[in-house]
Amino acid sequence: MDTPERSKNQINTPISKFEESPVFSFLNNLSPIQPVKSVHITQTLNALSFSSLPSVFTSPHASSLKESRFLRRHQLVDPSRPEFSSDSEKKIDGNGGIVKYAHNSSEQQENFDPGNSLGETSIEPSYDCSQLAVEFVRSLNYDCKSPISSPKASCAASNKGCDWESLISDAADLLNFDTPKDVDSFNESPRSTTAFYTNNTNNIQNMQTFGCIEHQGEGMDNENPSTQPGEGSCVMEFAEPEEVITSSSLNSECMEGSLSQKMDAEPVSNLYRGMRRRCLVFEMAGARRKHLEENSGSVSSILLQSDGNTPSADKQLVPFKSGNDSSRCILPGIGLHLNALATTPKEFKVVKQDASVAGRLVIAPSSTANFQPIMAGQESFNESLALTSTETDMDPTENAAPLTEDANQLSALIANEEFNQISPKKKRRRLEVSGEPEGCKRCNCKKSKCLKLYCECFAAGVYCVEPCSCQECFNKPIHEDTVLATRKQIESRNPLAFAPKVIRSSDSLTEDDSSKTPASARHKRGCNCKKSGCLKKYCECYQGGVGCSINCRCEGCKNAFGRKDGSIYIGTEAELEEDETDALEKTVKDRKPHKTAIQVDVEQQNPESAPPATPLRFGRPSVQLPFSSKKKPPRSSLPSIGSSSGLYPIQGLAKPNLLHPQPKFDKHFQTVQEDELPEILQGNGSPIGGIKLASPNSKRVSPPHCDFEMSPGRRSSRKLILQSIPAFPSLTPKH
DNA sequence: GAGTTTGAAACT
DNA sequence: CAGTTTCAAACTC
Numbered sequence: 238m239d240t241p242e243r244s245k246n247q248i249n250t251p252i253s254k255f256e257e258s259p260v261f262s263f264l265n266n267l268s269p270i271q272p273v274k275s276v277h278i279t280q281t282l283n284a285l286s287f288s289s290l291p292s293v294f295t296s297p298h299a300s301s302l303k304e305s306r307f308l309r310r311h312q313l314v315d316p317s318r319p320e321f322s323s324d325s326e327k328k329i330d331g332n333g334g335i336v337k338y339a340h341n342s343s344e345q346q347e348n349f350d351p352g353n354s355l356g357e358t359s360i361e362p363s364y365d366c367s368q369l370a371v372e373f374v375r376s377l378n379y380d381c382k383s384p385i386s387s388p389k390a391s392c393a394a395s396n397k398g399c400d401w402e403s404l405i406s407d408a409a410d411l412l413n414f415d416t417p418k419d420v421d422s423f424n425e426s427p428r429s430t431t432a433f434y435t436n437n438t439n440n441i442q443n444m445q446t447f448g449c450i451e452h453q454g455e456g457m458d459n460e461n462p463s464t465q466p467g468e469g470s471c472v473m474e475f476a477e478p479e480e481v482i483t484s485s486s487l488n489s490e491c492m493e494g495s496l497s498q499k500m501d502a503e504p505v506s507n508l509y510r511g512m513r514r515r516c517l518v519f520e521m522a523g524a525r526r527k528h529l530e531e532n533s534g535s536v537s538s539i540l541l542q543s544d545g546n547t548p549s550a551d552k553q554l555v556p557f558k559s560g561n562d563s564s565r566c567i568l569p570g571i572g573l574h575l576n577a578l579a580t581t582p583k584e585f586k587v588v589k590q591d592a593s594v595a596g597r598l599v600i601a602p603s604s605t606a607n608f609q610p611i612m613a614g615q616e617s618f619n620e621s622l623a624l625t626s627t628e629t630d631m632d633p634t635e636n637a638a639p640l641t642e643d644a645n646q647l648s649a650l651i652a653n654e655e656f657n658q659i660s661p662k663k664k665r666r667r668l669e670v671s672g673e674p675e676g677c678k679r680c681n682c683k684k685s686k687c688l689k690l691y692c693e694c695f696a697a698g699v700y701c702v703e704p705c706s707c708q709e710c711f712n713k714p715i716h717e718d719t720v721l722a723t724r725k726q727i728e729s730r731n732p733l734a735f736a737p738k739v740i741r742s743s744d745s746l747t748e749d750d751s752s753k754t755p756a757s758a759r760h761k762r763g764c765n766c767k768k769s770g771c772l773k774k775y776c777e778c779y780q781g782g783v784g785c786s787i788n789c790r791c792e793g794c795k796n797a798f799g800r801k802d803g804s805i806y807i808g809t810e811a812e813l814e815e816d817e818t819d820a821l822e823k824t825v826k827d828r829k830p831h832k833t834a835i836q837v838d839v840e841q842q843n844p845e846s847a848p849p850a851t852p853l854r855f856g857r858p859s860v861q862l863p864f865s866s867k868k869k870p871p872r873s874s875l876p877s878i879g880s881s882s883g884l885y886p887i888q889g890l891a892k893p894n895l896l897h898p899q900p901k902f903d904k905h906f907q908t909v910q911e912d913e914l915p916e917i918l919q920g921n922g923s924p925i926g927g928i929k930l931a932s933p934n935s936k937r938v939s940p941p942h943c944d945f946e947m948s949p950g951r952r953s954s955r956k957l958i959l960q961s962i963p964a965f966p967s968l969t970p971k972h
Numbered sequence: 973g974a975g976t977t978t979g980a981a982a983c984t
Numbered sequence: 985c986a987g988t989t990t991c992a993a994a995c996t997c
Contacts, residue, residue: 690981730982762980765980766978768979
């Protein structure tokens with residue numbers, strides 16, 4: 238797989254959905270070249286794109302589901318680093334949903350030999366899927382506005398697609414998912430979400446000619462001399478694509494029409510030009526497969542043809558590359574997926590987003606519950622965009638332009654990355670200043686070797702990337718074994734160690750109760766702040782954009798997102814003084830939130846009506862308060878986080894989240910599906926659950942009962958939560 | 973950019 | 985489980 242040939246192939250795939258546009262022809266000429274950068278290209282595929290798809294299509298659930306299903310690894314494009322390059326491959330086991338990171342290492346390469354399994358198992362069918370995948374990617378990209386086209390990503394994925402079985406088997410060893418469901422889903426589902434994507438631009442032409450996805454694969458093979466049947470194709474899994482297709486009612490007519498349009502839309506958005514990080518994301522397809530089966534529609538038939546042959550393909554990991562920082566956050570893509578996952582009730586299993594960071598590799602969470610919030614904010618944002626712009630996305634005219642830009646911009650993007658890499662800190666600051674989400678994580682570890690939870694990257698389940706200024710870093714693909722072993726060790730100590738720190742109730746719950754209140758989201762363990770008053774990012778709750786809860790042992794909590802005591806702060810001694818000072822703020826703030834609450838209600842009632850992009854949606858009402866007047870908001874951005882969980886009903890999609898720019902919040906927002914959430918969390922866990930937004934004063938609407946109820950006994954809830962979490966373990970890889 | 977503060981993570 | 989140490993982010997200057 239890692240062979241140079243493949244890399245070349247990857248590069249070629251620019252995909253095209255430009256067929257009609259003159260640009261397309263131009264690209265075709267160019268495409269074959271860029272083998273080196275191909276990696277970048279592959280990376281460019283963002284989870285975002287995937288996430289976006291669902292948004293595009295009306296069914297929110299589907300979207301959410303998809304995200305959950307995927308394990309993603311994001312890689313930043315780094316020409317200098319082979320590791321991140323196309324070489325790294327992702328594999329998912331059909332059975333176990335096992336994910337393995339393939340590295341450049343010879344071993345892995347051997348496993349991935351293009352010639353091997355690919356051709357046999359899935360290639361033909363895969364083509365169909367590939368197109369779908371491509372479309373998805375494009376659509377996603379378009380939504381996300383990631384400059385990099387899905388094609389690249391697809392290519393990377395596809396290159397190794399041939400070896401799926403072998404890969405899967407290997408991967409299985411590395412990562413095992415406990416959840417039987419996933420496995421079953423994979424096995425059972427005839428369809429494979431994975432699609433094989435041809436690298437060559439020529440393929441695009443073929444596709445055009447054929448007009449149908451089914452034919453695409455063939456055409457591609459024929460025309461592309463360079464691409465070997467097995468090798469050339471890139472495997473991508475799209476949980477969503479299928480859904481999308483079904484939802485959209487893809488017709489045999491097809492792919493050309495709607496799909497091509499979608500493809501066009503993908504185009505790279507200018508937005509992505511910013512820094513990019515490589516993120517590898519592993520997604521688990523299992524859940525999604527189930528979903529597919531259920532949805533198996535006309536479209537599915539098309540897709541499935543290939544899949545049926547290659548069940549494993551579904552679980553393949555897809556490398557994504559986020560176009561811009563936001564994208565990086567993978568979580569943009571990732572983030573979205575994460576969010577979706579959170580929103581999605583049943584199907585999602587675990588995804589780690591490194592999410593936050595676009596460019597990082599996401600390590601499959603050992604624990605089922607692990608969703609890394611990584612780009613959640615961005616994702617949400619993307620989704621929102623997608624939702625709002627679905628129509629526009631479909632518009633071919635727009636798409637064409639972006640694509641061309643992508644090609645041209647690719648070099649520029651790479652340059653940007655390099656530039657960014659140079660000074661991580663500066664970069665970060667820039668991003669923060671600019672308001673970009675921080676989804677991408679960067680660490681500055683000096684002693685932990687990035688193998689402890691001190692390391693944000695490690696804690697997020699992602700590999701350190703160049704932007705990191707860590708020393709003696711072991712959190713790199715090269716040391717995969719070490720990383721996995723360490724993770725395992727840490728998890729043995731604390732199964733929830735890699736679980737999302739912030740848990741918000743899912744859609745169903747949120748819609749009625751919690752959703753309206755910021756309280757819906759809460760920190761898993763709660764904070765222990767003593768001096769910061771939970772008003773600084775030292776506080777994990779605050780950092781995560783959520784209010785403190787019963788679980789918190791903080792002193793003098795003033796968390797703008799919600800005090801642990803509830804709306805009424807009975808405060809600790811010291812706070813009384815502060816309260817006075819805050820009084821003014823409150824007066825102003827309280828009203829704002831109130832306003833927002835109303836708006837929220839409206840949205841909930843008419844979720845579709847409200848445009849996602851509206852500023853209001855960005856943040857929770859409460860969120861704004863904290864930063865108002867006196868205190869300056871945290872550097873990065875205000876945590877709009879909360880908005881997602883509590884305020885906005887997640888119905889279908891977490892629209893509000895999408896808009897949220899902040900990375901960290903997003904990151905924390907790893908969502909857990911309602912179903913999955915322990916009852917405690919859903920109900921008891923968030924004291925707020927019962928609270929209604931309407932309360933006039935409450936900047937934060939906390940249920941009155943909280944104050945009274947907050948007895949020490951309540952804190953026990955924390956323990957309960959932990960217990961509940963174990964339910965997710967299935968996701969954790971077995972070793 | 974260096975130094976300080978802070979609280980989580982790790983250790984005892 | 986509590987106390988202490990270590991660590992790196994967040995923050996300040």
